[in-house]
Amino acid sequence: MLRYEIKKVFSKSKNRIAVIVLFVVLAITSILTINRVEYVDENGNSSVGISAARYLREAKNQWSGYLTADTLSKALEENRTINSSKEALSDDITEQNKAYAKKQGIAGIMDVIICAFSDYRDYNYYVTNQVSDDEVGTIYERRISTLKNWLESGEERFTQAEKDFMIQKYKELKTPFYYKYIDGWAALLQNISTFILVLALVIGFLVSGIFSDEFQTKADSIFFSARFGRSRGIFAKVGAGFYITTGFYLMFVFLYTFIVLFVLGADGASCPIQLDLWRSVYNITFLQAYLFIVLGGYIGTIFAATLAMLASAFTHSTPTAVIVPFIVLCVFPFLSRIITLPGLCSFFPDQLLEIYLDIKEAGLITLGSKVTTIATVIVPVYAVVCLIFQPILYRVYQKVEIK
Incomplete structure (x- = not known):
């Protein structure tokens, strides 16, 4: 039946x-x-699909590993080097895309650094220009301190128990993060x-x-x-x-x-x-x-x-x-x-x-x-x-x- x-x-x-x-x-x-995953090649041309995912995976997995202070510092230095290249400083979009192509391997790492040094609900892309090698290793501590500052700002209303819960969850997160594609x-x-x-x-x-x-x-x-x-x-x-x-x-x-x-x-x-x-x-x-x-x-x-x-x-x-x-x-x-x-x-x-x-x-x-x-x-x-x-x-x- x-x-x-x-x-x-x-x-x-x-x-x-x-x-x-x-x-x-x-x-x-x-x-x-x-199509959400996009790759930019060395000539500044973007693509999506199987090949794009494969190339992006290869680029990011070259940096795979735990995001320790040493790794973060190397990624920050790599980002500075690329930003000071003639391609990045050019007014031509294609040249700028060529510079971005070199950043794709560290893109995820830079996102983490930007989030750590931005305000809680902000994403300041240019904040990496102000971060020093000594500071970049404090991203995990800054994640907690940024949350505390936001909770104390009064922008959102939480009970003390809810604030304690969120802070405790942040503290319980296992660090350092393991990075890969x-x-x-x-x-x-x-x-x-x-x-x-x-x-x-x-x-x-x-x-x-x-x-x-x-x-x-x-x-x-x-x-x-x-x-x-x-x-x-x-x-x-x-x-x-x-x-x-x-x-x-x-x-x-x-x-x-x-x-x-x-x-x-x-x-x-x-x-x-x-x-x-x-x-x-x-x-x-x-x-x-x-x-x-x-x-x-x-x-x-x-x-x-x-x-x-x-x-x-x-x-x-x-x-x-x-x-x-x-x-x-x-x-x-x-x-x-x-x-x-x-x-x-x-x-x-x-x-x-x-x-x-x-x-x-x-x-x-x-x-x-x-x-x-x-x-x-x-x-x-x-x-x-x-x-x-x-x-x-x-x-x-x-x-x-x-x-």
Whole structure:
């Protein structure tokens, strides 16, 4: 019966078209993500794609290793030498691009130095001109002191417990950072939330008719009067919704990840996320950040799909059920911009698909005497809610009366 319910979903031409659209979105999103990584050759010409990623990886991995005071000082000296070259001092854009081409290997290191010596929410590109060799080795201490200065400035309102939490997380970060090419993971994480959103909406569309089809085709009396209609039949529908949601989510996330990392390279999975997101309070690697984002997206997709199926079971209307994921995942973010309860907005289900933003700029919450990030709370909470919804969905459809 489970196989029959799944086959019935994909027997509809509109659902097959939705799958085709999803493959098109996969291709477009993959190309846009791949094009985020750019390489400039010695002649000042820029390129993207497989070759660009390969050359950029070779350039950056020449500087791979721990960012100690010695390495930072060498990178700073290299940057000064390039900045004083005739290409860098030229007014010609092509000549300036030639100078930039020589910097690509140390670009990530210079980003770290710039972030360390800029104000908390600032990025002063020219600050490296003022940094001495003795100062550059203090980037990890400056990361903590810059945070403290910002917290004491009053620009943002935090409780003392929240301030202590952020400072403690900064202190717990393992240093020195290990540097190598991480651009493939950085590009992947920046775009994956958008792809997961589209994926969740399409999955919601696919499962929205599972519980309303019998009413649309006037076959409800046959279904509920069958021997196992109110038991195994309903269980098969619940199972079909779960398998379609899980199967499609895992398949398309895997395809997107595989395409991007195959082209751009998977180097740097174990590097700290702070190489790209300097202010993050999450002391995790790029791989751990990716898994956290994917997990949050999966829970959010399951939640939206389950609500769509509940709407389908309650209203017996497929169009109504289709709208539900859109409201949950698209309308809620819009409301979060105009609603006067920003704390409440942080717990909307759409935030499950925005874990990347929470890793970048963590939202904090106090539970009793413990401070933690919002993402670490909403993921398990919504996971439990999704589990609770499954038997509710079963019971709602089981109690349907035939008219």
